[in-house]
Amino acid sequence: MEKAILIRFGDLVLKGKNKPKFIGQIKKNIRSKLKNVNVEYTFQHDRIYVHFNEVDSDEVIKQLGYVSGIHSFSYIYKTTKDIESIAQLAKEVIQKEVKLPTTFKIETKRTDKNYPLKSLEISQKVASLVLPSFDGLKVEVRNPETVLDIELRSEGTYIYVGKIPALGGFPIGLGGKGLVMLSGGIDSPVAAHLMMKQGIDVELFHFESTPLTPLESVQKVIEIAKKLAYYTPYNKIKLHLVPFTKIHEAILSYVADPYIITIMRRMFYRLGEIYANQHGLDTLINGESVGQVASQTLSSIKVIENVTSIPILRPVITYDKNDIINISKKIDTYDISILPFNDCCSIYVPRNPVTKPTIDQALKEESRFEFKELLEDALKNVQTMIITPTTDFEIALHGFDVKDALSSYTQE
Numbered sequence: 001m002e003k004a005i006l007i008r009f010g011d012l013v014l015k016g017k018n019k020p021k022f023i024g025q026i027k028k029n030i031r032s033k034l035k036n037v038n039v040e041y042t043f044q045h046d047r048i049y050v051h052f053n054e055v056d057s058d059e060v061i062k063q064l065g066y067v068s069g070i071h072s073f074s075y076i077y078k079t080t081k082d083i084e085s086i087a088q089l090a091k092e093v094i095q096k097e098v099k100l101p102t103t104f105k106i107e108t109k110r111t112d113k114n115y116p117l118k119s120l121e122i123s124q125k126v127a128s129l130v131l132p133s134f135d136g137l138k139v140e141v142r143n144p145e146t147v148l149d150i151e152l153r154s155e156g157t158y159i160y161v162g163k164i165p166a167l168g169g170f171p172i173g174l175g176g177k178g179l180v181m182l183s184g185g186i187d188s189p190v191a192a193h194l195m196m197k198q199g200i201d202v203e204l205f206h207f208e209s210t211p212l213t214p215l216e217s218v219q220k221v222i223e224i225a226k227k228l229a230y231y232t233p234y235n236k237i238k239l240h241l242v243p244f245t246k247i248h249e250a251i252l253s254y255v256a257d258p259y260i261i262t263i264m265r266r267m268f269y270r271l272g273e274i275y276a277n278q279h280g281l282d283t284l285i286n287g288e289s290v291g292q293v294a295s296q297t298l299s300s301i302k303v304i305e306n307v308t309s310i311p312i313l314r315p316v317i318t319y320d321k322n323d324i325i326n327i328s329k330k331i332d333t334y335d336i337s338i339l340p341f342n343d344c345c346s347i348y349v350p351r352n353p354v355t356k357p358t359i360d361q362a363l364k365e366e367s368r369f370e371f372k373e374l375l376e377d378a379l380k381n382v383q384t385m386i387i388t389p390t391t392d393f394e395i396a397l398h399g400f401d402v403k404d405a406l407s408s409y410t411q412e
């Protein structure tokens, strides 16, 4: 029995001239993802068959599950076009893949128009040969629990049962590049994931305030980046650590308590925009919502966004917290995000954060200290790490300046 995996792309969402580009990119991403596995490919129009010998097919499915742009897979079996062989293979596939008893239907697609039987005739003939061998199969044409698909093509016949849903979305590499403001919280890793799923190639930007915040908060972000790295075609993601301590200290010293978070975010946006522009990144992405906490209001977004002109994407803004949590569990970042270590946004939370800040007042708060030099200095000292799913962080966490502690892991 020749077994392969059929990969589908979700034809409905593919439009016109984008289609060949999309398929070219997804092939590239799949090859890259499976480069350490011994498989072969058959590429046909808008589908891909992955063939394997002595390879753990579940591992192949697992790896393909990280590739955005794939909408579903099926385990698919191949035989000749001889009707007896088709029926024989159908029986074997039912034995292997179908839980009995079940209601059942055969659906045939015939792309080989020279074949002597039409699609419906093939279904009927195969059903008549298969049904006597199984007590637990009851034909139900309208709403069957199980559908056995037969595809009769010029090169042979393929049979499969059911579809395994995949990630969906679009392949990374076509949608431009984005800089994700990544905190250690639940929402921003989900925001990163959602944008990656839409085909955006992301880099991660974290403002670290050690020693005001514990070094573990940086480790937390590295652990999150490791999880996100699985969803890239090359199992690699860039994490930029931005030394934010001096800016943070200045904000805490000079800014009135209710405006601390507003001004901190304005500094985040300024830093993000400059960095993105310097490095050819098209957009800033964050995990902001409206209404989750008192400071997250539309007035607040307006005042914060006022300092930038780069597009800002907030993919989770309409999501319920529970939905965000469910995604974070699926991508395996939830358990890391709920670890207790504070980062710069979660320590020294003001007692009464302003809910309706004004631009004038924000400018007044900022006029109390020279922040431009501080921003320049932070940008000069950004450390870039290439994170893979196996990046190691076995270092002593205490008694180090974060820069020294991380230097051996830093690459440009």
Ligand SMILES: Nc1ncnc2c1ncn2[C@@H]1O[C@H](COP(=O)(O)OP(=O)(O)OP(=O)(O)O)[C@@H](O)[C@H]1O
Residues within 6 Å of the ligand: 180, 181, 182, 183, 184, 185, 186, 187, 188, 189, 205, 206, 207, 208, 268, 285, 286, 287, 288, 343, 344, 345, 346
């Ligand atoms: N230390 C940080 N470094 C980078 N980005 C940050 C940082 N803190 C906050 N952000 C960005 O600002 C957004 C809103 O921050 P907020 O403090 O409301 O959330 P959070 O508790 O940090 O966690 P999250 O929104 O990720 O669940 C974050 O989603 C993230 O995009």
